[in-house]
Amino acid sequence: MISCERAWELLSQQLDEPLSPQEKQELEEHLAACPSCRKDKEELEQLDQALRNLGEIQAPADFTQRVMAQVQQTQSKPKVIP
Numbered sequence: 001m002i003s004c005e006r007a008w009e010l011l012s013q014q015l016d017e018p019l020s021p022q023e024k025q026e027l028e029e030h031l032a033a034c035p036s037c038r039k040d041k042e043e044l045e046q047l048d049q050a051l052r053n054l055g056e057i058q059a060p061a062d063f064t065q066r067v068m069a070q071v072q073q074t075q076s077k078p079k080v081i082p
Contacts, residue, residue, distance in 0.1 A: 001026075001029060001030055001033065002026045002027070002029075002030050004030075004034060004036065004037055006026075006030075007027055007030045007031070007034065007037045007040075008037070008040065010023055010026070010027045011027070011037075011040065011041050011044055012044070014027075015044070015048050
């Protein structure tokens with residue numbers, strides 16, 4: 001049986017992409033035997049669903065210009081080497 005750490009990796013991975021049949025079976029076997037990881041799975045699924053329901057926010061029209069101005073300010077400061 002896989003470790004709880006490996007189960008967590010697979011739980012996280014399956015949010016982004018499908019698991020291989022072997023990975024899916026290993027995870028299911030682990031979850032059947034581990035109440036702690038089952039709880040983690042439920043919480044992770046709830047969090048994922050909540051994040052997907054947030055929607056997108058429109059960035060301000062001048063966002064890019066403000067970021068680039070800050071980058072240029074940071075780059076123009078002289079570096080002091082002790």
